[in-house]
Amino acid sequence: MRKRLLLGDDHSLMLDGLSRLLSTEFDVVGTATTGRELIAEADRLQPDVVVLDIGMPEMNGIEAARRLAKTHPGMRLIFVTQQLDPAYVHAAFATGARAYVAKQSAAKELMEAIRMALADRYYVSPLVGGEAGEIARAEPRRNPAELFQTKLTPRQREVLQLVAEGKSTKEISTCLNISIKTVEFHRSSLMDELGLRTIAELTRYAIAQGIVNQ
Structure with a gap:
């Protein structure tokens, strides 16, 4: 077959x-x-x-x-x-x-x-x-892309991609079937984990890691 x-x-x-x-x-x-x-x-x-x-x-x-x-x-x-x-x-x-x-x-x-x-x-x-x-x-080496794969939770990775794609908080809430407050919590956690301060920085990070296309 x-x-x-x-x-x-x-x-x-x-x-x-x-x-x-x-x-x-x-x-x-x-x-x-x-x-x-x-x-x-x-x-x-x-x-x-x-x-x-x-x-x-x-x-x-x-x-x-x-x-x-x-x-x-x-x-x-x-x-x-x-x-x-x-x-x-x-x-x-x-x-x-x-x-x-x-x-x-x-x-x-x-x-x-x-x-x-x-x-x-x-x-x-x-x-x-x-x-x-x-x-x-070989075993994967430590590299910047590996942070996205291992340090962030699956939900954080989902939120990161949707934020970088320009989705609003309400759109992310609907897409992931979670509350707006939960979206805001994950976005804040992402910034803390990655040492970033703005949505623009999150977006640049996602583009640099190949998470979204430029």
Whole structure:
């Protein structure tokens, strides 16, 4: 049987291109344009492989992958992204991902990356750098991006992303189904944790860490 794939990217042209590329060998059973939608579709469709970007609205790919790894440990997670800094590679593999492919070379590399992931092997795009194999297998080093992954709570990470996307306190409250006071509490905690003082600084931090796109 052909393996079933779910694709996550906030650009429809990218989704269309990946679907055409991958459907020659796999069954593309669904697509999603936000991290929250990706998780919902993974729950509904139960794919063998999830191919996702890092920069997605509402919930970024790193956070979505972490949650999928906990709830669906058998799913293979493969990142296809423009982010080539090793810090993001470490963060991606810390979630349990099996492959990390540069968008610039996805047409040439993605098929092989999926095959390797299904065979319980790792793949990192050569564009990441000469330490690709070591990065894939090594324990993540301490780095600025790791603060976002480990020091902040899941709820703080959700609030941080939505704040950086320009959502109002009321919109965040509705999106996360929490009270306005709770949103304000988490936002204040974020600023304390990160040593930041303004919403603009929070937004710049989120952009610098690749949590949201600029």
